[in-house]
Each structure stands twice: as structure tokens, then as C-alpha cells.
Amino acid sequence: MPTNISGASLRRLPQYMKVLSQLSEEMKAYVTSAELARRLQLDETLVRKDLAITGFTGKPRVGFSVNNLLLHLEGFLGLRNTKEAFLIGAGRLGQALADYPGFEKYGLRIVALFDTDQLKIGQIIAGKEVMPLWKAPALARSLNVRIAILTVPPQCAQAVADLLVEAGILALWNFSGQPLTIAEPAIVQAEDLAESLSVLSHRLARQMEQHPTLFVPNELQIDVR
Amino acid sequence: MPTNISGASLRRLPQYMKVLSQLSEEMKAYVTSAELARRLQLDETLVRKDLAITGFTGKPRVGFSVNNLLLHLEGFLGLRNTKEAFLIGAGRLGQALADYPGFEKYGLRIVALFDTDQLKIGQIIAGKEVMPLWKAPALARSLNVRIAILTVPPQCAQAVADLLVEAGILALWNFSGQPLTIAEPAIVQAEDLAESLSVLSHRLARQMEQHPTLFVPNELQIDVR
């Protein structure tokens, strides 16, 4: 049933969920693809196609049931069977992620934190004790944990990744910024702020070319009143 | 000269830069498109096309000059003219980002932090004092700051965004998870962990279907020796 869904579509599903949650709070029972499209600045056909691929159907002349669609997408994305994850690297970013309440909502529970820094080991972060990294492989095996969130410095990212994959970790969410090479069947998903920042910088630069007047510092602007 | 470059290409440029930095440290003078492609698991034609669009040319039979290409990409992405940014919302994620050294390398300097929480105001984070949010608009104008990083709770994200855009902020890097609507010419770039997590979950689920034996808990596995 789950036809091959593209990454792009997959990324839009949580967006639909957010809008649907809002609509649900507003006590709206139905929503049209046009309304969803408007709120997310998408084409309405794209919305219908995305929802169709998840196997949900709307009602002609009425639209899509807000609550049913929300539940359906939750199920489709597998958010109800919570997956357990290790967080490796208890630095600032690691701590921020460990503390982030949104993960639970999206089916991910961080069950343990690891670090190599003696000062960090033993600390309690987000209610969990930071453990020494060398314990991670054995614990991954015994707890049957399959996901690791990697918030380690780029220099040691590949080494840590190898260690974890060896211990049966199958999905690495890589925040280190270091491109990793991983053997099948393990998968890596890279989260790279440098990528996004490049896009943002470039778009801003183009905007500055197109609207040059906007960028005259205030002090230099001539008062034309 | 800067032909319309796609978002996808733009996202790959910092990746090339990372590999090039490594090669530079390894004292490699030249690199072929095939080698870059191998390291990033891309098609080599794609690499050549990406580099061509930035206006850099290689040498047939030799490849691309590692250091020259690195400098060229830095220039193309505008990383040398540092842009100043405000960070709004000094929670965990905000603190982690304020502290993140990678931004400077990519041309972004956080010059001020803002929050509405009286407990946070006055604190020093990453060497900068947290200021009350109401001061942000006037400061944005007087310092001519054009970029804001939004790490506020989703409920207040739209209101804060409106406030900032009104004050002349032109680029919002939105970590709030709340989809924002912004008037031209301001731009928003959303950073959404829920999106990435959806993709990761789905890929993992598919992997589990394809390699079911991998997911038998250890205790249940039959010893076949």
C-alpha cells in the first residue's frame, strides 16, 4: 500500500499535521485542499496528491476530515510506535536536543546520553544521566536501540559512527556537520546548518540586488518629506 | 554572471567546501570531479555542473585546484562579508546556536540575543547579554541588522516575526516549527526537525521491512553455531 513516497512529499506531511492541529483546535471539522495549500503556500493539486499517496481520501464538496486526517498521518508516519534513540555528544547542541519536547510528539524518545568528557559524564541532562561513550555499544545491543543522534565534533564523527553501526545502530541522525560514509543496511540522515545558511545567504544577497534601496543605512537616507 | 542556481546545488556547495578543506589539510593540490563525487556519493557530472554554475573552471587531465576552488566557493557564497544577525529566544536551542562556532565560518555573526523572560534578560550567553525583546526593533534599525534567527516557542513566532519585519529585518531563519507568513521583500527559511525526523522514520521503517531479521531482539535469536 505505501507507494514509494518522495522525500519532498514526506517533508510536507508534518507541515500538514501542524496546520491540521491548529484547525482542530479551532474546532474545524473539515478542510479543503485549497485551504491547506493556502496556509502552506503550496499548490492545491500537490496537497491532494500528497494526501492521496498516504491513502487518505476526502469527500467531494466537503474536503478532508481534520481529525481523521491528523490521525491517519500520525499512523502513516509511524509516530505512534515510539522509537528509542541514543544521543551521542552532550555538548550544547546535544543538550538542546535532549531537552526538546517535540521529539516525543514525533515518535522519538531519547533513552540515554553519552559523552567522552569526564566532566560531562555523570551529569543529569533532561532527566537522564550522561554515560561514558564506551558503554554505548553494549547498551545499544541489550536495549535493542536502533537510532543514534550524533552531536559530536566533526573530527570524531566517523569513528563514533563506525562504533555505533558495529553495535547494530541502523539509523544515524548526523548533526556533526561531517559527511559520513556508512555501510548498508545502516542509513544516515545529515542535518547541516551550513547548507541552510548557504541558501539563506544566497537568497538574501539576491534580495539585496533586487531591492537596493532597502539596504541604505538609515543615517544616510535622505528625508524626502 | 551568477546564473540562477538551484536550491539543491546551493546546498551542495558547503559540502564541497568541507571535502576541499580536508583535501587542503592533506596537502592535495588538485582534485577531480570523480573524487569529489565519490566522497559525497554524488554523480561526477553533477559535481562538474555545480562547480561550473559558480563560474569556476578546472583543468582537463588535472582536475580542480583545491585551494583556489575553496576560495572561489567562499566568495561565491558570500562568506567573506560577514552578516550580522539577531537571535530571538534565548532558550536551550537559542543558547546552543548562539554558542555555535560554525556560523562565523559561514559568514554569520550573532550580535545580540533577545528574550521576554525576566530571568533570562541580563544573563550573559556566548559572551553577549540577553536583552528584552522590545528593544529589538529599535536596535535592528540603528545597527542596520537584516537577519534574525528565530528560536521562540511556536505560539509567539508569527507575532515576533511581524515585529521584526516591521523593523526592517529581511531574512528570518525560523527554528520555531511554526509555519510563518511574511510579506515581501522579507524571506523566511524554515528549519524543521519534524520534517527531517519524518524522513528518517520512514526510511528506517522501510529498512526494517527489507531486513526483518536485523530486528529480532538479541535474546530471541537462535544460536545457529
Place this chain on the structure above:
DNA sequence: TAGATTGTTAATCGATTAACAATC
């Protein structure tokens, strides 16, 4: 020169958008 590698044009693939028939 021969051969490796670039740069570029053409072919393919996939995702988005347009058009429209089906439905209630």
C-alpha cells in the same frame, strides 16, 4: 601523441502543475 579529465549538449527521470472527469 594518447589518454585522462573537463565542459556541455542531449536524454532521462521525477516532481510539480494544469486540466478535467468523477462524485456527492
Place this chain on the structure above:
DNA sequence: TAGATTGTTAATCGATTAACAATC
């Protein structure tokens, strides 16, 4: 019924990959 909205097929668009000529 008429009309609004879905679901789906066809057309378009853009990005990736393949093929190959140009270069040193």
C-alpha cells in the same frame, strides 16, 4: 439538479544522468 471539491490523467518544468566532444 447545479456546483463545489476531490481524484487522476496529461503536460510542464526542472534537476539529474548519460554521452561525447574539447582540451591539455
